[in-house]
Amino acid sequence: MENQTQKYNNTVGRQSINKPYIWAxxxxxxILGIFGLYIFVRQQSNKKLSTQSFTKIPTPTVQTNSTANTALAFVKDSAIYTTDFSGVSNKVFELKQEELVLPKSIYIKISPDKNYLAYLGTSGGLDSAIKIIDIRLKKKISQHVYGSARITDFAWSPDSKKIVVAVNLKNNEKDFITLLYLIDSTNQTEDEPLFNGENIEITQVKWQDEQNIYYSRVAYAPEQNTAIVRYDLKNKSRNLKIIKSINEVYKDISLFTIQFLISSDKKDMLAYVSMKEKPMKSRGTSYDLQTLSLPSLETQLLLLNYVLPKEAKWYKNYVVGIEEVYGSPDSSVVLVSIPQEKQSLSLIDMGPSGSFHSVKLLEQNGKVILIVWFEFDEQQSISAYDLDSLIEMRKKSYMSEPLWKLPDSSSFDL
Structure with a gap:
């Protein structure tokens, strides 16, 4: 019994002696494991940093705005904004105070790729200028100054890389020197003159395709006439079509201007001569109208024999514009079908408290959007309508609500 007790005590003693060694x-x-893990992680981290420093150097990025869904540009709160097809607006560029003296005269055009806009502004004082804004970066990228000359119109090239500008130098009432310039839209380079002419005044310019620029012009001497001209960029040649005025009362050509509409499918041109100064308010534009084929400018059958509405836009088989009723302050946006129907269809009527300034037709996913710039009770606004829906509602004598409205807004791009 004593032997067993002694053995047990010896075993317990050995276990007590071994415990400190085991814990140690x-x-x-x-400790060795943690240290080894630390060394391994450190080596991998250094290796990764070393690889990045030689193979992937971070570069600064520029925040840009998407322009894919841009519908139009307009003026609001002393600045130029853009809006998408849902009416969501985005501020792009602040205007100078001297450019806001006549807010209704701000003339804006968006490039075909919708990345840029150009507008008629000033370069300080009264010098006229074309200013080009990058919509994505929201900043001016170039400016082209023309001094005291009058810029009558300008147009973007189809690839959005250049702009053609019509500049008129007026010596006296009927003595003009007109120049047509090409400018680079993204670089501040010297303007490239296409041609210059004496005693003519260019009124409108369209850059319809890669090779052809069309413009309308009035000639004061040696023969007075109005004409549509095609300028061939490749051959640097001009093709001219005279559009004569046959108004029996006003023979003086200085009282007339010539304009044209190009159909949305680019197959025809509607050219007309209108009066600059009318002795009385008419329901539309006095005109002599010819339909011309493109690019030859050959005369076609008359598609429309109607008093053309103001600010008219031609889309496929109809013309939309602003009609003023003789002897009344009322005005309305009207639709004239081609071939012509017996009468026009009134789409929007403002009554005596309102007036219309301009209209624009846009297409999105097969749907045509009518944009209207109007003034009601001295407040300017821009509204958008589904044109097909508006036509159907008006045929039933119902009113149609706009898709969206931009209050206190004006001067959208044309």
Whole structure:
């Protein structure tokens, strides 16, 4: 019995002696493991940083705005804005105070790729200028100054890389020197003159395709006439079509201007001569109208024999514009079908408290959007309508609500 008790005490004693050694070994192993893991992670981190420094150098990025869904540009709160097809607006560029003296005269055009806009502004004082804004970066990228000359119109090239500008230098009432310039839209370079002419005044310019620029012009001497001209960029040649005025009362050509509409499918041109100064308010535009084929400018059958509405836009088989009723302050946006129907269809009527300034037709996913710039009770606004829906509602004598409205807004791009 004593022997068994002694053996047990010896065993317990050995176990008590071994415990400190066991814990020490476990602790050392743990420390070595943690240290080894630290060294491994450090080596991998250094290796990764070393690889990045030689193979991938971070570069600064510029925040840009998407322009894919841009519908139009307009003026609001002393600045130019853009809006998408849902009416969501985005501020792009602040205008100078001297450019806001006549807010209704701000003339804006968006490039075909919708990345840029150009507008008629000033370069300080009264010098006229074309200013080009990058919509994505929201900043001016170039400016082309023409001094005291009058810029009558300008147009973007189809690839959005250049702009053609019509500049008229007026010596006296009927003595003009007209120049047609090409400018680079993204670089501040010297303007490239296409041609210059004496005693003519260019009224409108369209850059319809890669090769052809069309413009309308009035000639004061040696023969007075109005004409449509095609300028061939490739051959640097001009093709001219005279559009004569046959108004029996006003023979003076200085009282007339010539304009044209190009159909949306680019197959025809509607050219007409209108009066600059009318002795009385008419329901539309006095005109002599010819339909011309493009690009030859050959005379076609008359598609429309109607008093053309103001600010008219031609889309496929109809013309939309502003009609003023003789002897009344009322005005309305009207639709004239081609071939002509017996009468026009009134789409929007403002009554005596309102007036219309301009209209624009846009197409999105097969749907035509009518944009209207109007003034009601001295407040300017821009509204958008689904044109097909508006036509159907008006045929039933019902009113149609706009898709969206931009209050206190004016001067959208044309």
């Amino acid at each position: 070994i476990i602790l050392i192993t743990l």
